[in-house]
Amino acid sequence: MKIRYNSKALMDLCLIAIAVAVIITALKWPLKTALFPVVVGAPVILMAMADLLLNLFGREKTVEKQAAVDFKLSEDIDQTLAIRRTLLASAWIIGFFLMILFFGFHLAVPLYVFLYLKLQGRERWRISLLLMLSAWVFFYGLFVWLLDTPFQEGWTFKGLRAIGIIG
Amino acid sequence: MINLQFEPFLYMLIGSAIGFWVGILPGIGGGTALALMMPFIYKMTPQEALPFLLGMHSVVATTGDITSVLFGIPGEPTTVATIVDGFPMSKKGEAGRALGAVLMSSLIGALFGAVFLAFSIPIVRPLVLAFGSPEMFMVIILGLTCISTLSGQGKRGLLLGMMSGGFGLLCSLVGQDRQAGILRFTIGQLYLWNGLPIIPVVIGLFAIPEIIDLAVRGTAIAGDVSFGNLGKGVKEGIKDTFHHFWLTLRCSFIGSLIGIMPGLGGAVAQWVSYAHAAQSAKTMEERAGFGKGDVRGVLGPGAANNSKEGAGLIPTVVFGIPGSTGMAILMGAFFLLGLVPGPDMLTKHLTLTYSMVWTIALSNIIIVVVCLLFINHLANLTTVRGNLLIPFILMLCFIGAYTTNNHIGDLIVLLVFGGIGYLMVRFGWPRPPFILGFILGSLAETYLYTSTTRYGADWLYRPKVIILFFIIVAFILYPFIRGKKLLRENEEPGEDQI
Numbered sequence: 130m131k132i133r134y135n136s137k138a139l140m141d142l143c144l145i146a147i148a149v150a151v152i153i154t155a156l157k158w159p160l161k162t163a164l165f166p167v168v169v170g171a172p173v174i175l176m177a178m179a180d181l182l183l184n185l186f187g188r189e190k191t192v193e194k195q196a197a198v199d200f201k202l203s204e205d206i207d208q209t210l211a212i213r214r215t216l217l218a219s220a221w222i223i224g225f226f227l228m229i230l231f232f233g234f235h236l237a238v239p240l241y242v243f244l245y246l247k248l249q250g251r252e253r254w255r256i257s258l259l260l261m262l263s264a265w266v267f268f269y270g271l272f273v274w275l276l277d278t279p280f281q282e283g284w285t286f287k288g289l290r291a292i293g294i295i296g
Numbered sequence: 297m298i299n300l301q302f303e304p305f306l307y308m309l310i311g312s313a314i315g316f317w318v319g320i321l322p323g324i325g326g327g328t329a330l331a332l333m334m335p336f337i338y339k340m341t342p343q344e345a346l347p348f349l350l351g352m353h354s355v356v357a358t359t360g361d362i363t364s365v366l367f368g369i370p371g372e373p374t375t376v377a378t379i380v381d382g383f384p385m386s387k388k389g390e391a392g393r394a395l396g397a398v399l400m401s402s403l404i405g406a407l408f409g410a411v412f413l414a415f416s417i418p419i420v421r422p423l424v425l426a427f428g429s430p431e432m433f434m435v436i437i438l439g440l441t442c443i444s445t446l447s448g449q450g451k452r453g454l455l456l457g458m459m460s461g462g463f464g465l466l467c468s469l470v471g472q473d474r475q476a477g478i479l480r481f482t483i484g485q486l487y488l489w490n491g492l493p494i495i496p497v498v499i500g501l502f503a504i505p506e507i508i509d510l511a512v513r514g515t516a517i518a519g520d521v522s523f524g525n526l527g528k529g530v531k532e533g534i535k536d537t538f539h540h541f542w543l544t545l546r547c548s549f550i551g552s553l554i555g556i557m558p559g560l561g562g563a564v565a566q567w568v569s570y571a572h573a574a575q576s577a578k579t580m581e582e583r584a585g586f587g588k589g590d591v592r593g594v595l596g597p598g599a600a601n602n603s604k605e606g607a608g609l610i611p612t613v614v615f616g617i618p619g620s621t622g623m624a625i626l627m628g629a630f631f632l633l634g635l636v637p638g639p640d641m642l643t644k645h646l647t648l649t650y651s652m653v654w655t656i657a658l659s660n661i662i663i664v665v666v667c668l669l670f671i672n673h674l675a676n677l678t679t680v681r682g683n684l685l686i687p688f689i690l691m692l693c694f695i696g697a698y699t700t701n702n703h704i705g706d707l708i709v710l711l712v713f714g715g716i717g718y719l720m721v722r723f724g725w726p727r728p729p730f731i732l733g734f735i736l737g738s739l740a741e742t743y744l745y746t747s748t749t750r751y752g753a754d755w756l757y758r759p760k761v762i763i764l765f766f767i768i769v770a771f772i773l774y775p776f777i778r779g780k781k782l783l784r785e786n787e788e789p790g791e792d793q794i
Contacts, residue, residue, distance in 0.1 A: 250683030
């Protein structure tokens with residue numbers, strides 16, 4: 130029998146590992162805490178193992194037929210290009226997180242909108258600056274001024290304050 | 297009446313205005329928008345927050361039909377069936393007629409759903425009050441089974457749905473245990489003591505994969521489709537709705553019936569209604585016209601995907617079992633507002649429950665009138681380039697997630713679940729069961745614990761529990777039976793093949 134190693138099987142393995150870890154940890158707890166994790170974990174292991182076996186040994190046609198009635202990623206784009214764009218989009222998302230971490234929301238929001246529009250969107254200077262300003266007005270007006278949301282300072286400013294460069 | 301007081305009415309208008317745009321833009325779903333708006337309700341009272349959220353959510357399917365008709369791109373997952381006849385009508389130069397028909401049928405559907413909700417409350421009330429912890433636990437399992445069965449195709453879909461739901465339940469374990477106060481999977485982080493926050497999880501799971509896909513497509517949000525003068529024939533479309541009034545009502549009823557069943561949701565309702573509309577064709581020629589621009593193919597799904605909104609609130613409010621993803625997120629909002637779905641909503645908060653009926657009705661009337669007035673202009677937005685939208689959507693996602701606890705951990709949870717959501721979409725794992733499992737996890741644990749503590753193993757033999765068990769088994773067996781039936785039908789040659 131031919132074994133088909135694939136990423137779907139890896140997803141199953143991850144779920145099995147999580148469920149096994151949950152059960153092993155739960156066994157150390159009193160019954161009232163462990164009851165639900167064990168009741169949920171055990172069938173999850175069984176189902177994930179069944180899916181793993183189907184992925185490894187099931188008929189390819191059946192495996193391919195499985196589809197969630199949910200949002201689907203675009204399929205009409207060249208795969209290499211799709212992977213490249215996915216990685217790029219993920220990098221922009223993580224980049225935004227890092228900007229927030231280092232500069233705080235106040236600076237990260239306008240900076241990110243501008244950089245995305247200019248570097249990724251290749252928009253004109255005027256549009257980029259106008260939208261950057263709109264984003265900042267929206268953020269500051271709604272969240273800071275109107276809703277009074279406390280936003281943390283970025284690490285950069287905390288560091289500069291700690292060494293006494295800014296007051 | 298709560299809805300006619302100034303502040304709730306204002307919040308409903310704001311919510312409806314947001315829902316209006318969310319429905320039109322294919323990039324953002326109704327569920328995503330609900331999740332994005334949840335941080336704003338912290339300072340609101342339930343009388344303000346529910347009209348705001350429900351006003352937004354109940355009009356999304358109405359305006360989602362517009363994008364489906366104009367560009368053949370569903371504004372919402374629940375408006376896909378409208379494309380089948382709506383888009384060919386647009387291509388034939390009957391976009392105005394199709395829009396008039398779909399908007400009017402949506403309004404009738406929404407009003408029908410609201411009336412259905414209002415009349416169902418007294419009927420289901422005694423039923424709910426008779427349910428104890430064991431039955432409620434079984435109802436949660438039933439909800440998970442329903443959504444698992446229908447959120448995947450065939451037997452394999454059921455398995456994936458159940459796995460996804462189980463994964464959601466496992467994620468709900470994080471945090472301090474309610475029974476003994478033991479910390480579970482908090483990895484030494486104080487932030488996780490209260491469990492994983494719902495909002496960052498939901499935003500990550502639903503918004504991030506759609507944003508990545510929008511970036512991958514690299515086009516305008518509605519692709520490169522152009523449109524002409526849409527205003528023509530709107531009146532004709534409205535007349536069509538009344539010409540086929542009974543069909544519209546029947547499809548609204550179908551939508552309501554499907555909406556009341558946990559886990560089925562609008563996606564199923566629209567297709568069943570479309571099938572019913574197609575069945576209403578009296579001759580072979582009429583039947584052949586479906587899929588090529590028959591207005592009845594627009595009226596059926598248009599009515600059904602709106603009528604299910606009101607009916608979908610019944611299991612959510614009464615049993616605490618959300619009928620769809622949007623309802624699951626809305627239920628999260630209930631908890632944030634200190635409302636517990638179940639018997640309390642039919643006794644202590646009955647006025648609030650009835651205000652939901654009015655919210656659905658009023659917001660849809662207002663939005664349909666606005667749509668009909670500005671039908672030419674509003675479609676322009678779908679041609680906005682994805683690159684212009686992405687930074688703004690991302691900004692909303694990050695700020696929305698952060699405002700949950702004002703903690704950087706919210707953003708980490710957002711990113712982690714964004715990644716999980718992407719992988720789930722990539723590998724065909726349905727997300728609705730996950731979110732249902734995640735939201736209902738702590739409730740299910742409490743019911744299981746209460747049942748076991750109070751009745752031991754005897755709760756398993758209670759008559760209502762046994763009935764619910766058999767219903768669950770029926771739902772599990774459904775894909776198998778259906779698969780065999782389809783196989784048999786394929787094997788038997790039809791009359792015309794002989």
